[in-house]
Amino acid sequence: MDNLQPDRRSFLRGSVLFAAAIGVSVLPVFAQEPPQKPEPEKKEEPKDPFADGDKKDDKKLVDAEGREYRVCPQCAYNMYKQGRMWVCENCGYSYVE
Numbered sequence: 001m002d003n004l005q006p007d008r009r010s011f012l013r014g015s016v017l018f019a020a021a022i023g024v025s026v027l028p029v030f031a032q033e034p035p036q037k038p039e040p041e042k043k044e045e046p047k048d049p050f051a052d053g054d055k056k057d058d059k060k061l062v063d064a065e066g067r068e069y070r071v072c073p074q075c076a077y078n079m080y081k082q083g084r085m086w087v088c089e090n091c092g093y094s095y096v097e
Helices: 008-032
Strands: 068-071 078-082 085-088 094-096
Touching: none
Parallel strands: none
Antiparallel strands: 068 078, 078 085, 085 094
């Protein structure tokens, strides 16, 4: 057999040694980095824009007919009071005061 051509066994042995050398050189780079912990997501509860504690101004909005209204947080249209509920004329969004 000719010694100039590597046989299959020597070729595989060389490939394994080459792969091991690459793996060993890359391993310390990953070992130095501390594992990153995922930060827990902070869940914020939606706030009612018309809550009593969030009153910035005590001005009441009044339409042309003299009825009090609020601005709908969903569609920014007028909301009117029906009993204890505020109901949007446009999208139907409502909540109890």
